[in-house]
Amino acid sequence: MEKKPKISVIMPVYNGEKYLHTAMKSILDQTLADFEFLIMDDGSTDRTSQILEAYAKKDHRIKIFSQKNSGIVKSLNALAVHAKADLIGRMDADDISYPKRLQMQYEYLQKNPDTVLLGATCVVFREDKTKTGISDTFGEDFLNRWFLTYNCSFTHSLVVYRKETFIACGGYWQSEYPAEDYGLWIRMKRYGRIENLQHLLGEYRFNVGSISGKNFRKQIKIRNRLNEINFEDIYKHHEIPDVQKAKDALQNYFMDLHRRQIFSKLACLTGCFLVEKGEIKRAIPYFKWSFQLSKKRLDALLNLVFAHFKKAVYVSLDAYVRITTLQAQIRWFKTHD
Numbered sequence: 001m002e003k004k005p006k007i008s009v010i011m012p013v014y015n016g017e018k019y020l021h022t023a024m025k026s027i028l029d030q031t032l033a034d035f036e037f038l039i040m041d042d043g044s045t046d047r048t049s050q051i052l053e054a055y056a057k058k059d060h061r062i063k064i065f066s067q068k069n070s071g072i073v074k075s076l077n078a079l080a081v082h083a084k085a086d087l088i089g090r091m092d093a094d095d096i097s098y099p100k101r102l103q104m105q106y107e108y109l110q111k112n113p114d115t116v117l118l119g120a121t122c123v124v125f126r127e128d129k130t131k132t133g134i135s136d137t138f139g140e141d142f143l144n145r146w147f148l149t150y151n152c153s154f155t156h157s158l159v160v161y162r163k164e165t166f167i168a169c170g171g172y173w174q175s176e177y178p179a180e181d182y183g184l185w186i187r188m189k190r191y192g193r194i195e196n197l198q199h200l201l202g203e204y205r206f207n208v209g210s211i212s213g214k215n216f217r218k219q220i221k222i223r224n225r226l227n228e229i230n231f232e233d234i235y236k237h238h239e240i241p242d243v244q245k246a247k248d249a250l251q252n253y254f255m256d257l258h259r260r261q262i263f264s265k266l267a268c269l270t271g272c273f274l275v276e277k278g279e280i281k282r283a284i285p286y287f288k289w290s291f292q293l294s295k296k297r298l299d300a301l302l303n304l305v306f307a308h309f310k311k312a313v314y315v316s317l318d319a320y321v322r323i324t325t326l327q328a329q330i331r332w333f334k335t336h337d
Contacts, residue, residue, distance in 0.1 A: 005061075006106055007035040007160065008083035009091050012075035013052075014042040016093035019205065020051050026096045026202075028059060032103035035089070037062045038079045043069030073180050077171045083163055092157035095122075096203040104197060105160045116165040116192035117185060119154040120201035127207040135204065136262065137196035140249050144194045145239050148186055148230045149273075150266040151223070154194075156181040158202045165191045178215040179222040186230050231273050240270060243285040264293035 009027055013020065027037055041049050041064060049066070056062040065078065080088060087109060089102060105118050121137045135155050138144055147153045159181075169187040176183035188194060234240055241249075250263065271286035290297050 002084075005034055005036045005085045006032065007087045007089045007102055008038060008085040008163075009035055009089040009102070010038045010040075010076060010079035010083060011091040011093060012040045012042055012072050012079070013044065013048055013093035014069065015044045015046045015048060017044075017047040017051060019094040020048060023091065023093050023095060024051075024055055024062075026098070027091055027102075028055075028061075029099055030097065030102045031099050032106055035061060035102060036084060038082055039064050040075040040079050041066040042071070042075045043067065071174075071177065073172045073174045073177050076180075080163065080166060080171060086163055087160050088163050088166060089160040090157050094205045094207065095157040096205075097158070098201050098203075101158070101201040102160070104199060104201065108197060109160065109162075112193070112195075114192050115195055117154070117159060117161045117188050117194040119159045119196040120199060121196065122155050122158055122202040122204045123200060124204050124206060127205065132206070133258070134200070136259065137198070138249075138253070139196055139198045141189075141193040141195055142239065142241050143246070143249055144196065145189055145230075145234050146241050146246070146270075147266065148182070148189075149227050149234065150262065150269065152179075152182045152185065153196065154181070154185055155202070155204050157204065161188065162192075176222055176226065178219045179226060182223060182226050186226060186233065190233075231270075235273070235277065240274070243267075243289050247289070260293045264290045264297050267293065268297060 011023070011027075016023075024037075027035075037059075039052055039062065041052060043066075052062075052064050056064050063082070065082065067075070067078070076090075087106065089105070091097060101120065105120065109115055109118055119137055122135045124132045124135055126132060136147075136151070137153050137155070138147060144153050165188055166184075168191060169184060171184075172180040173183055174180070185194060246263075253259065255263075267286045267290035271283040271290065274280075274283035274286065
């Protein structure tokens with residue numbers, strides 16, 4: 001019987017000749033060598049197919065598949081079907097994985113069988129190679145569950161997940177494109193822990209021609225819907241963290257102005273959600289924390305005042321929108337008459 005590889009790395013590519021060499025080499029040069037590299041050529045019209053064929057002739061771990069251009073969701077689901085390993089690692093044709101990435105993720109998942117999704121920290125940079133910062137990733141399972149109500153704390157091209165969990169979740173959903181990864185993580189968390197290694201293990205290239213770049217508005221719309229789904233889900237399972245617990249965990253991270261603003265928004269949104277559920281007393285610490293993190297969060301201050309006076313009217317959605325820059329993130333909150 002054929003031996004299973006330790007990891008099946010799956011990578012879709014469409015007209016990716018510009019960065020394909022760099023991306024593929026970063027996987028082939030991994031310190032963990034026992035993997036298969038499954039690549040879907042999604043109807044490319046540039047030199048992608050020739051590059052892939054040349055690499056496949058030199059390395060038996062590479063397996064090339066091709067299809068008429070069908071998009072990333074169908075490409076990823078098709079590749080997952082062919083994956084022989086119990087662990088599936090993601091890679092994108094314009095990103096970079098550092099040499100120890102797969103080894104560190106494999107070893108962690110072997111030692112922690114209850115972890116179903118494992119990401120890592122990465123450097124974010126633009127096409128002109130300008131570094132824009134470090135990804136917002138968190139090691140703690142509960143922080144990642146909570147953070148998914150605001151944004152995604154996993155870099156798609158740097159995750160490794162368990163195939164059995166992927167199958168149980170129904171894979172990637174076309175209805176969630178172009179936030180198909182976001183939706184998958186929200187479903188995966190019901191099957192086990194979702195964590196990030198706090199090590200720089202790769203580089204994520206943001207470019208306007210990428211799926212995220214070209215579909216930004218649509219992605220925001222889908223993401224907002226998924227934010228609402230995640231809020232309801234973690235509320236149902238009693239997973240919205242206590243403010244002090246969140247503060248204690250965040251002491252392990254460098255809280256620059258960027259992160260302070262992010263968590264100020266998240267805390268304020270959490271407070272609004274709890275008020276919508278009728279839990280005004282529980283919401284007050286979130287509004288206080290939000291304002292402490294960012295004195296510019298007048299919405300948090302106003303909500304805090306209303307919450308203290310226990311106004312049944314609270315803050316209408318229209319009023320909330322007028323005093324905040326978070327219109328895109330709070331569309332789901334109901335208006336209180």
